[in-house]
Amino acid sequence: MDTFAEILLVAGSALAMIGGIGVVRFDDLFSRMHAAAKAPTLGLILVAIGAAIEIGTVLAATTLVLVVILQLLTSPVGAHALSRASRRQMTIDLDDVDQLTADEQSASDS
Amino acid sequence: MNVLALVLLSIGAAGFMFRLLRGPSLPDRVVGLDGLLSIVVIGIIVAAARSGSGGITIETVLVAVFVGFVGTTALSRFIERRGN
Numbered sequence: 507m508d509t510f511a512e513i514l515l516v517a518g519s520a521l522a523m524i525g526g527i528g529v530v531r532f533d534d535l536f537s538r539m540h541a542a543a544k545a546p547t548l549g550l551i552l553v554a555i556g557a558a559i560e561i562g563t564v565l566a567a568t569t570l571v572l573v574v575i576l577q578l579l580t581s582p583v584g585a586h587a588l589s590r591a592s593r594r595q596m597t598i599d600l601d602d603v604d605q606l607t608a609d610e611q612s613a614s615d616s
Numbered sequence: 617m618n619v620l621a622l623v624l625l626s627i628g629a630a631g632f633m634f635r636l637l638r639g640p641s642l643p644d645r646v647v648g649l650d651g652l653l654s655i656v657v658i659g660i661i662v663a664a665a666r667s668g669s670g671g672i673t674i675e676t677v678l679v680a681v682f683v684g685f686v687g688t689t690a691l692s693r694f695i696e697r698r699g700n
Contacts, residue, residue: 512617515662519621519628522658526631529651535643538635542647546628546654553621553658557665561674569674570661573681577654580685584650587689591696592643 507559514556521549535592543585550577618666622659629655646691653684 528541554570561567593606632655636648657680664673 511665515618515621515665516624518658519624519662522655523624523628523631525651526628526655528631529635529647530631535641535647538644538647542632542651546651546658550654550658550661553661553665557661557674560665561668566664566674569678573657573661573674573677576678576681576685577657580681581654584685584688584692587692588643588646588650588695591692592641595695595698 511556511559514552514559518549518552518554518556521552522546525549536589539585539589543581547577547581550574618662621662625655625659625662629659642691642695646688646695649691650684650688653680653687657681657684 522545525541525545528545529538532538532541551574554574558567558570629652632648632651634648636645636652639645639648657677660673660677660680667673
C-alpha cells in the first residue's frame with residue numbers, strides 16, 4: 507500500500523512537470539493556458555490520493571478531499587475568466603484559423 | 617522516492633517561472649503565476665506526506681488554493697478593464 511501511495515505521488519508530480527514543460531514549449535497563449543490549467547489539476551488529484559493513503563488519518567483525508575473539490579471548482583473558472591478577458595482585450599497571434607471572429611462577423615451580418 | 621517527486625516538481629516550477637519572467641504579454645505571466653502556485657500546493661502536499669503527519673501543514677493548502685483563485689480572477693478583471 508505504501509508503494510502504491512509513493513507511485514501516486516511521483517505520477518502526480520510528473521503531471522505537474524509536464525504542465526510546466528508545456529507552458530514553456532507551446533507558442534500560443536491559449537495552448538499554454540490549456541497546458542497550465544489541466545495537467546496540474548489531475549496531478550493534484552493523484553498527489554492528494556497518495557498523501558491521504560500515506561498519512562492515513564481521517565482529518566488529513568477530509569482536508570485533502572476539500573482541497574481537491576476546491577481546485578476542481580476554481581481552476582476552470584479562473585482559466586475561463588482569463589481567456590475571456592484576453593480574447594476581448596488583446597490581439598493574440600493564433601497559430602490556426604480564427605473561427606470565433608468569423609462566426610461573430612457572420613452573426614452580425616445576418 | 618518522495619525526493620524524486622520533489623525533483624520533478626522543481627523542473628515544472630522552472631518552466632512556470634520561465635513563463636512568468638518572460639511572458640510576452642500580461643496573460644502569459646498570469647498563466648505562469650497560477651501554475652507556479654499550483655506547483656507550490658502540490659509540493660506542500662508531498663512534503664506533508666513525507667513528514668508523515670497531517671495537521672497544520674495540510675490546512676495551509678486550502679489557503680493557497682483560495683489565494684490562487686482570487687489572484688487569477690482579480691488579474692483577469694484587471695486585464696478585461698485595462699487591456700494589455
